[in-house]
Amino acid sequence: MKSSVALVGELIGSTVAAFGLQLWGVEHIKQGKRSLLRVFIEHEEGIGIEDCVKVSKQVSAILDVEDPIKGEYTLEVSSPGLDRPLFTVEQFEQFAGSEVNMRMRNPIDGRRKFKGLILSTNENIIALQVEGSEFNLDHTDVEKANIVVE
Structure with a gap:
């Protein structure tokens, strides 16, 4: 059985790629009853707020339909940043x-x-x-x- 993070990555990877961006990684942090789902996107020329907004809207719609994360969560889409997490x-x-x-x-x-x-x-x-x-x-x-x- 795949983890919820792996499943999210599979569900949204092609959508992120359709915007000409790379899915850098996905992180799920449980915080009591709620949790935080972080989606990191990358582009060789950098990521702007517009990129995060458009990806967030599409990813949110996919996750609402597929429902891979149980319970309530907050979706956060961002660049990996300088202190970027490494996933692969x-x-x-x-x-x-x-x-x-x-x-x-x-x-x-x-x-x-x-x-x-x-x-x-x-x-x-x-x-x-x-x-x-x-x-x-x-x-x-x-x-x-x-x-x-x-």
């Missing part, structure tokens, strides 16, 4: 050489949080240099990852 192995590869904050679902060597330099990727493995040590982290175990802005 390809995004980690694209940002090789960048510093990243990562939180893992399961502890590795007794820790769940890592801050380090993305060295490379190989299939589902992300090589991260942390304080002089190299960690090979499984992408499927990444709970959250964001680029560090200096």
